[in-house]
Amino acid sequence: MFTLVGIVTNTHGIKGGLKVYPYTYDINRFREYKEVYIGEDKEAVHIENVSTYKNLVILTFKEFDNINQVLKYKDAEIYIKDEDRKILEDDKYYIADLIGCKVYDEDGIYYGDLTEVYSGIANDVYHVEGPEKSGDIPAVKDIILDIDTANKKIIIKAIKGLFE
Template sequence: MEDLLQVGIITSTHGVRGEVKVYPTTDDPRRFRRLKEVVLDTGREKLNLEIEGVKFFKQFVILKFKGLDNINDIEKYRQKSLYVTRKNAVRLQRDEYFIADLIGLKVQDEDGTELGTVKDVIETGANDVYEVEMADGRSLLLPAIKQCILNVDVENGMMQVHVLEGLLDL
């Protein structure tokens, strides 16, 4: 399991007082109002940043970090990811999972036959779709519905599924 969960990507600066425009990668951008700190991955190190201010502009979140007070302090962090620790992550409901925890799970059918590994989670309007990379290189797309996803065991790295008729023929 991942220790850090991505919540956004700094796209650009906003003004000259150290604010940044963040593209949220979380389901609920309003959660930034409740966050006190985030972890910035600079590529070389991870920095804990205290959030001083939060505003919203179109599909972006405008953040101000304590101690970064001008455009020169923040410019170097463009295109860098922001994360939260699991302690600061949103509480999940029953049968909800973080995408980062699903990627890499081994997938087996109800008979125990291994089908492959979860490669990606595609977010659609109705329900998510799990892309399973099969041993032969093909991809199997499984809708994340109760009829298909029988059991998810993140701690043991396993997902048990029922493959609907015809899905393997695609």
């Protein structure tokens, strides 16, 4: 099994580097990875160098040495093997584990499925696609009451206007 850890946003330079938007709060974690898997076919590649620029990770690989070899990976997802996952602190989650969770309020009312997590100014934001409406939920303890990734279920506090 694999865990999604980022998405390629573009190439970097002419020597086969890739810019990656990380799906982790700690972008330096990419320095710990020796091997990652790119794209739907999960092609194994070996990391040669990791650098960061703003909120992006720049990766170069032993297998590639020019831009023409990596152009096909633009918008491709980057994975690691599940056994290479780092144990996270309490209240920290892999985005891949959150995606697809069903979102309910404390009264059991179904809001929809979590489809995206993005970084807001002060906190992460969960985008939920519902059967009739969609909306964004701030990922803060006052609103997110429980996250059960094993059962793909999130309980939120009902807030007036959240999905109106």
